[in-house]
Amino acid sequence: MEKKTAFIYSDIYLKHNTGKSHPERKERLTAIVEHLNRTGLMEELIQAPIRLPTRQEIALVHPESYIDQLQRDIEGGATYLDPDTRVSPESYDVALHAVGGALTAVDQVLQGRVHTAFCAVRPPGHHAEPNKAMGFCLFNNVAIAARYAQHTYNLEKILIIDWDVHHGNGTQDIFYEDPTVFYFSIHQYPWYPGTGGSEERGAGKGKGFTLNIPVPAGTGDQEYISVFNSILRKQALAYAPDLILISAGFDAHRDDPLSHTRVTTEGFRSLSEIVSQIAQEKCEGRIVSVLEGGYNLQALAESVEAHLRVLRREV
Numbered sequence: 298m299e300k301k302t303a304f305i306y307s308d309i310y311l312k313h314n315t316g317k318s319h320p321e322r323k324e325r326l327t328a329i330v331e332h333l334n335r336t337g338l339m340e341e342l343i344q345a346p347i348r349l350p351t352r353q354e355i356a357l358v359h360p361e362s363y364i365d366q367l368q369r370d371i372e373g374g375a376t377y378l379d380p381d382t383r384v385s386p387e388s389y390d391v392a393l394h395a396v397g398g399a400l401t402a403v404d405q406v407l408q409g410r411v412h413t414a415f416c417a418v419r420p421p422g423h424h425a426e427p428n429k430a431m432g433f434c435l436f437n438n439v440a441i442a443a444r445y446a447q448h449t450y451n452l453e454k455i456l457i458i459d460w461d462v463h464h465g466n467g468t469q470d471i472f473y474e475d476p477t478v479f480y481f482s483i484h485q486y487p488w489y490p491g492t493g494g495s496e497e498r499g500a501g502k503g504k505g506f507t508l509n510i511p512v513p514a515g516t517g518d519q520e521y522i523s524v525f526n527s528i529l530r531k532q533a534l535a536y537a538p539d540l541i542l543i544s545a546g547f548d549a550h551r552d553d554p555l556s557h558t559r560v561t562t563e564g565f566r567s568l569s570e571i572v573s574q575i576a577q578e579k580c581e582g583r584i585v586s587v588l589e590g591g592y593n594l595q596a597l598a599e600s601v602e603a604h605l606r607v608l609r610r611e612v
């Protein structure tokens with residue numbers, strides 16, 4: 298059976314200008330959009346207008362003092378928020394729209410307009426901590442989406458699956474003591490940002506609800522698929538989430554310049570299938586997938602296509 302899938306995108310995302318040599322550049326999104334147009338897949342996807350988040354919605358994760366400081370810094374002409382995180386005058390507004398894209402996707406899925414949604418947004422989010430921009434990320438889009446889904450739609454349990462090749466230190470930090478959001482990450486290790494060891498399992502009431510699978514350089518499809526089929530599947534079915542969010546970075550691809558893992562486009566298709574099966578078994582197929590990294594333009598565009606084709610069908 299075919300499913301309805303939303304593709305959340307706006308040209309506004311191109312206005313976050315990181316300069317010519319930065320890997321997290323606007324061409325990432327234009328490559329995805331052009332590829333989806335060329336393959337005809339775009340016509341099959343549901344487009345939805347992106348709404349801006351309210352201040353209260355962002356404050357579900359980031360203190361208002363951080364929101365204000367970020368706006369002041371960027372509008373005051375800051376160019377770097379940390380050694381990796383380049384911004385331009387439009388970046389604050391674009392970052393608001395990236396959060397808004399994720400919230401729009403949650404609305405689309407939880408109001409039953411679509412079954413699944415993919416957000417082609419930038420800047421990415423999973424390195425952003427409540428009080429700190431880092432690793433190309435300003436606001437933690439996925440974390441805000443998780444909190445928003447809980448507050449607005451009364452969901453009890455959310456599973457975040459983060460397959461970006463870098464550990465999502467920000468997302469882990471936000472939910473580390475929270476059993477209502479299960480954070481799963483598979484990532485190259487040791488590697489940027491340095492966190493994500495297997496001993497990091499959550500704390501307090503959240504103990505056991507963070508699961509890190511660090512993998513060495515050279516890890517490929519077979520190992521990734523095996524982790525998803527055994528470890529993730531078992532944990533996810535036992536957890537029984539009401540919604541699955543994916544921090545969908547495609548920088549674990551073998552052609553990606555920012556990693557040494559060897560996942561292929563086919564590999565991302567398989568990972569998407571396993572997640573889709575879990576969603577069908579436990580949460581009526583509901584998935585909101587939000588772009589994180591992915592820096593080889595062709596690998597990124599083709600992997601997003603493979604991912605979207607799985608989100609569109611029963612598996």
Ligand SMILES: [Zn+2]
Nearest residue numbers: 461462463590
């Ligand atoms: Zn990454």
